[in-house]
Amino acid sequence: MIEKAAWWGLGVGLFWLGVQTLDPALVLGYEEIAVTDGGSISGKVVLKGPVPEPRVFPLVQFPFGPFCKKISDGQGNIRLEEFLVGPAGGMQDTIVAVQEVKAGKPFPPIKNELVAVDCMFHPAGVPSSEQFGIGQNGKLRHDHPLVAVLRNHEPVTVTNRDPIIHNGQVFQTERGNILLNFPLPISDQPRGGVLNFERGMRISQMICGMHEFMQAWGFVVDNPYYARTKKGGEFSIDGLPPGTYRVLAWHPHLPFIEREVTVSAGGAVSLDFEFDGGRVVRPQYERQEQFRIGPEAHPHDHLESCEAPYC
Numbered sequence: 001m002i003e004k005a006a007w008w009g010l011g012v013g014l015f016w017l018g019v020q021t022l023d024p025a026l027v028l029g030y031e032e033i034a035v036t037d038g039g040s041i042s043g044k045v046v047l048k049g050p051v052p053e054p055r056v057f058p059l060v061q062f063p064f065g066p067f068c069k070k071i072s073d074g075q076g077n078i079r080l081e082e083f084l085v086g087p088a089g090g091m092q093d094t095i096v097a098v099q100e101v102k103a104g105k106p107f108p109p110i111k112n113e114l115v116a117v118d119c120m121f122h123p124a125g126v127p128s129s130e131q132f133g134i135g136q137n138g139k140l141r142h143d144h145p146l147v148a149v150l151r152n153h154e155p156v157t158v159t160n161r162d163p164i165i166h167n168g169q170v171f172q173t174e175r176g177n178i179l180l181n182f183p184l185p186i187s188d189q190p191r192g193g194v195l196n197f198e199r200g201m202r203i204s205q206m207i208c209g210m211h212e213f214m215q216a217w218g219f220v221v222d223n224p225y226y227a228r229t230k231k232g233g234e235f236s237i238d239g240l241p242p243g244t245y246r247v248l249a250w251h252p253h254l255p256f257i258e259r260e261v262t263v264s265a266g267g268a269v270s271l272d273f274e275f276d277g278g279r280v281v282r283p284q285y286e287r288q289e290q291f292r293i294g295p296e297a298h299p300h301d302h303l304e305s306c307e308a309p310y311c
Contacts, residue, residue: 030223031103038105038239039263041271045096045233045249046089049277052253055080057213064164068119068211078119078213082252083277084143090233091251091275092130093147098225098237099246105239107224110149112156112195114206114216116166116184121158121206121216123148130230146252149228150204150218152197156180157190158206167209168192172201181209203250217252242267249273253280 057078059065073079084092113124122131126145150156158168166184168191171177180193197204197220208214227235244262254275261269 029102030107032106033103033241035105035239035241037265038241039265039267039269040236040238040240041098041247041261041263041269042234042236043096043271043273045091045094045229045235045251045273045275047083047085047091047275047277048089051085051277052083052280054082055213062211062213064119064210067162067164071118071120080213080215081144082146082215084146084231086232088232090229090231092143092229092231092233093145094229094233094235094249094251094273094275095147095149095219095221096227096229096235096237096247096249096273097219097221098223098240099248101223101225101240101245104241105224110151110154110221112148112150112154112218113190114148114156114158115161116158116208116214117161119162119164119211119214120144121208121214123216124159143231146215146217147228148216148218149226150195150220152195152202152220152222155192155194156218157192158182158184159190160184160187162186166211166214169207169209170195171205171207172197173203173205179204184208205252219250247271249275251275255279255281 057080059068059072059076059078062068068078069076071078086092111124115122115124122145130145131143156170158166160166163186165186168180168182168184169178170180172179179195179197182191182193184191195204202220204218204220206216206218225237225240227237229235240263242263242265244260247259247261249257249259257273257275259271259273261271263269
């Protein structure tokens with residue numbers, strides 16, 4: 001049984017930047033209702049095939065190297081690992097989102113907040129358990145959380161926790177447009193702006209204009225039925241009114257995967273997504289042809305016979 005209660009929210013499947021006035025045509029309604037017989041969707045996202053190689057940035061090319069060196073590989077390079085895959089293939093930082101849900105459970109506010117810490121952008125509030133793990137060498141390693149869930153027509157902010165300056169640039173990756181550019185001085189005050197994406201756009205990327213290896217991605221949702229996979233690749237979405245839905249899975253640099261499911265009253269649906277590691281798609285400005293190393297490489301292998309200033 002579903003009892004209706006009125007509330008109308010903002011949001012479409014778009015992304016972050018903007019103007020100060022909101023075009024009413026952009027406001028598509030999501031109605032909060034009491035869902036007493038909702039079902040659930042749960043499963044796992046895995047990556048099959050090769051784990052895409054990390055991007056490698058020689059630290060000598062960027063300012064404030066002595067501070068950013070703390071996240072280097074010890075040989076003067078920053079390794080940006082964009083695919084966090086566990087031993088069983090489970091992939092972190094994948095967004096699973098149910099599409100075109102017009103009414104359902106309450107839609108709590110999403111705070112579009114990030115932080116700059118240790119020369120990396122992070123979604124704010126990510127627990128330490130998702131940021132750190134034990135590497136193959138048995139030592140503590142930092143796993144950079146890449147992806148945030150956002151709402152359109154809302155402010156996006158970054159708080160710079162580093163003792164050096166940064167710069168925030170937000171790109172609409174579907175068209176390659178830069179949407180927002182703001183300084184990040186040494187301050188405990190958040191900086192940013194409001195983002196309004198064109199209708200139908202929902203993917204964005206934030207890059208530091210001073211440190212290219214500082215990157216974070218965002219995916220805009222328009223209803224509360226979504227999940228971001230954690231370590232292991234598992235996800236769970238509950239409280240769905242009975243019906244048939246399209247469910248998308250998205251990870252940066254990989255094509256969308258779409259599935260159709262039918263959720264019965266009080267029912268539980270199992271749904272897994274399998275991505276192909278050989279189908280990486282990068283924006284033109286990120287198609288780096290040099291300074292790539294495989295995840296199995298020894299930290300020193302890629303430096304043999306190198307030439308200054310990259311040694």
